[in-house]
Structures are given as C-alpha cells and as structure tokens.
Amino acid sequence: MATLNHTDTTEPTMPTPLRVLFICDGNAARSQMAAGLLRHLGGSDFEVHSAGLEAAAPQPQAIAALQEIGIDIAGLPTPHIDDYEAMQFDYVITLCEETKESCLAFPRDHANLHWECADPADVSGPTAAVTAAYRQVRDQLRRQIEQWLPTVRRAGA
Known part of the structure; x- marks a missing residue:
C-alpha cells in the first residue's frame, strides 16, 4: 500500500477565479502595480483587471x-x-479617494473595498526620492494583498 506524503502548504485553489478590478485616477501606477501584484501572488484564483477615471500611459x-x-x-x-x-x-x-467616491455604484457581486494609497507620481525631487515613493507604494500594496488573500480564499473556496 502506498503512503501519501503530502507536504503542499499552498492555499487551496478556488473553483472559479474571482474577478477583481483595481481602480485609481489614471491607471498608470497604483492600479497597475496592484493588478500585477495580485496576478503574481494570487495566480489562477483571480481574473485581475485595472482601470482609471482617465486612461494614462503606464509610468x-x-x-x-x-x-x-x-x-x-x-x-x-x-x-x-x-x-x-x-x-x-x-x-x-x-x-484613491477620487475613485472611492466615483465608483460606489460600480456593478459587483461581492464587495467594494478601499485601500488608500498615496500617488507616487506626486513626489518630485531627486531620482532616489521618486524611486523610493514607487517602492513604498509597491510594498504597501503587496502587504495589503498578502493580508487579504487568505481571507478571500477562505470565503471563495
């Protein structure tokens, strides 16, 4: 008789991907970064989209x-x-606050969440300061997604 040696510690996958939309004012930094992070961290459990109140080129x-x-x-x-x-x-x-107010009536099956993030494009000055602002937002979004994933996976599995 074979022995099952199962050491997989990954979260269970959900039966169908959850459809998630990230929205910020220009869809050029924060929502793009959040979408990229969730695609990476959440894998096939999520169908991820991003949008802006204005369509701008990615920063x-x-x-x-x-x-x-x-x-x-x-x-x-x-x-x-x-x-x-x-x-x-x-x-x-x-x-961002602008999208929080503008998107209250957006169609959704489950929830509208708000994760306030400073706009790194508002930072000016030396290149090092601007780069640090983008890293800070990236890291903030990553922490937020990592905290949210176990909860949403348990609810959707």
Missing part, C-alpha cells in the same frame, strides 16, 4: 518598481473605467 517608475521583484507589467493595457461598465466583478478595489 516607467511603476514598471521598474515591479520589475525589481520579478513582476513585468510593461505593455499591459491601461483601460478607462467605462470599458468595464458592463462587467460584473466579485471585488472592486479603489486605491
């Missing part, structure tokens, strides 16, 4: 901040929030 500093930890968001689309008005989401996560 090179946001791309670089994620590349530092092995996540590539270069070349991803930066859609406007209106591009998703017909889609239903399990979670809509706003990342």
